[in-house]
Amino acid sequence: MIRTIVFDMDGTLIDSEALILDAWKEIAAQNQIADIEQTLIKCIGINTKETKAVFRQTYGNDLPYEKYSKMASALYRAEIDKNGLPVKPGVYELFDFLKENRYRIGLASSTRVDLVKSEMENIGLLDAFEVVVGGDMVSHSKPHPEIYLKSCELLGASPCDCYAVEDSPNGIRSAYHAGMKVLMVPDLLPSDAELLKLLYKECKDLLEVKQLLAEEINGLSVS
Numbered sequence: 001m002i003r004t005i006v007f008d009m010d011g012t013l014i015d016s017e018a019l020i021l022d023a024w025k026e027i028a029a030q031n032q033i034a035d036i037e038q039t040l041i042k043c044i045g046i047n048t049k050e051t052k053a054v055f056r057q058t059y060g061n062d063l064p065y066e067k068y069s070k071m072a073s074a075l076y077r078a079e080i081d082k083n084g085l086p087v088k089p090g091v092y093e094l095f096d097f098l099k100e101n102r103y104r105i106g107l108a109s110s111t112r113v114d115l116v117k118s119e120m121e122n123i124g125l126l127d128a129f130e131v132v133v134g135g136d137m138v139s140h141s142k143p144h145p146e147i148y149l150k151s152c153e154l155l156g157a158s159p160c161d162c163y164a165v166e167d168s169p170n171g172i173r174s175a176y177h178a179g180m181k182v183l184m185v186p187d188l189l190p191s192d193a194e195l196l197k198l199l200y201k202e203c204k205d206l207l208e209v210k211q212l213l214a215e216e217i218n219g220l221s222v223s
Contacts, residue, residue: 002104004157005213006131006148006180008045009109009116011167011187014123015086016076017044018188023075027068033059044188045142045170047110047135085122088185090206095128097210101217106151108164110135110142110171131155143173148180163200165209172198183209 011017021040028036039058043051055065098105105128109116113134120126131154133147140146152159164175167187172195175182181200184191191202203209 002157002161003101003217004104004106004152004155004161005098005163005165006106006108006151006155006175008164008166008168008171009107009119010111011044011088012165012171012185013088013091013125014119015088015187016119017167019076019079019086020072021188023072023079024068026075027072031068033063033068041189045110045166045168045174047141048112050141080122085119087123088187088206090208090210091123091125094206094210095125097214099128101213104155104157105129106131106133106155108133108147108151108174110147112136142168142170143177145174145176145178148175148178152178152180163213165206169195183212185209 007013021037024036024040027033035058039054042054046054052065055063107116107120107129111134113132113136116132116134117126120129120132131151133151133154135141135147138146138150148164149159152162155162159179160181162180163183164178164180165183165185166172166175167185168189172182172184176198182198184195184199184202185205186202191199196202201212203212
């Protein structure tokens with residue numbers, strides 16, 4: 001059987017969501033935007049179009065979202081330029097394992113595809129992915145399953161035979177409704193009773209994902 005796995009990016013492979021949150025907090029403090037953290041939590045895992053809609057719903061049409069978004073992006077890029085793009089623990093060990101065991105690997109991120117490729121090239125992983133699907137390549141944002149269904153289709157894999165690795169509730173629902181085996185590695189948001197019902201397994205980090213996959217290859221049960 002061909003082994004197949006699809007990853008989310010932000011908060012799963014790179015520690016970007018915390019940086020984005022910090023950038024927006026700075027913008028909010030400068031411009032008296034209330035409850036920015038609660039607003040951004042709603043946006044984790046969704047694409048730019050849906051994020052804009054959340055801001056409009058929360059703050060009204062008078063908020064200059066595009067202006068503030070560009071300012072937040074500039075702060076985010078400045079932090080990366082200064083300190084590098086932080087990767088999540090276990091990223092390189094897991095990808096070495098996947099290569100050794102001939103996994104076909106996809107990426108399904110709500111971020112636009114050009115930025116996804118840039119970020120993955122930045123950390124030296126772009127060539128690991130056979131398929132990269134960005135949020136601007138699908139009609140519906142997570143939690144809709146379209147992005148994962150498209151990733152599986154491009155990989156030539158049945159969703160039920162394919163793992164998805166996610167950190168966010170929106171991403172987990174997307175992969176689950178696509179029919180995939182969902183592995184959650186929590187980032188900013190913890191799991192809850194509802195999410196646990198959707199998971200194949202919750203892992204504390206990507207090293208635990210590697211351990212789980214190794215055990216399955218060796219025929220050991222997963223508890």
